[in-house]
Amino acid sequence: MKMPNVVSCDVTQCAYNTNNRCHAMAITIGDGSHPQCDTFCQENTSGGDPEAIAGVGACKVSSCVYNQNLECQAEQIRVGPSGDEADCLTFESY
Numbered sequence: 001m002k003m004p005n006v007v008s009c010d011v012t013q014c015a016y017n018t019n020n021r022c023h024a025m026a027i028t029i030g031d032g033s034h035p036q037c038d039t040f041c042q043e044n045t046s047g048g049d050p051e052a053i054a055g056v057g058a059c060k061v062s063s064c065v066y067n068q069n070l071e072c073q074a075e076q077i078r079v080g081p082s083g084d085e086a087d088c089l090t091f092e093s094y
C-alpha cells in the first residue's frame with residue numbers, strides 16, 4: 001500500500017494549515033460513515049513540520065470507494081470546510 005498525500009486543504013483555521021497545505025506528518029480521516037478530518041485542531045500554535053506535506057495515515061470510512069482495509073488508496077485527497085468541521089472532499093460513496 002502507498003500512503004496518499006493531502007494535496008490541498010482549505011481549512012485555514014487549522015493549526016496544521018499553512019498556505020492551504022496540511023503540514024501534519026499524517027492525518028486520520030473519518031468517524032463511522034462521515035469523512036471528517038480527525039486531526040483538525042484549532043490551537044493558536046502552529047502544528048506539524050513546515051517542510052512536510054501530510055499523508056493519510058488512516059481512514060475509518062469503509063463506505064468510500066477508495067477505502068481498503070481502513071486505509072485510503074486514492075491517488076491523493078483534498079480536504080475542505082464543512083460547517084465547523086473539515087471534510088475529505090475526495091470521499092465517494094459506493
Ligand code: SF4
Pocket residue numbers: 006009010011014015016017021022023024027037038039040041054079086
Ligand atoms: S483540517 Fe486536517 S487536513 Fe486540513 S490542515 Fe488540519 S489536519 Fe490538515
Ligand code: SF4
Pocket residue numbers: 029030035056059060061064065066067068071072073074077088089090091092
Ligand atoms: S478518499 Fe475516501 S478512503 Fe480516502 S481519506 Fe477520503 S474518505 Fe477516506
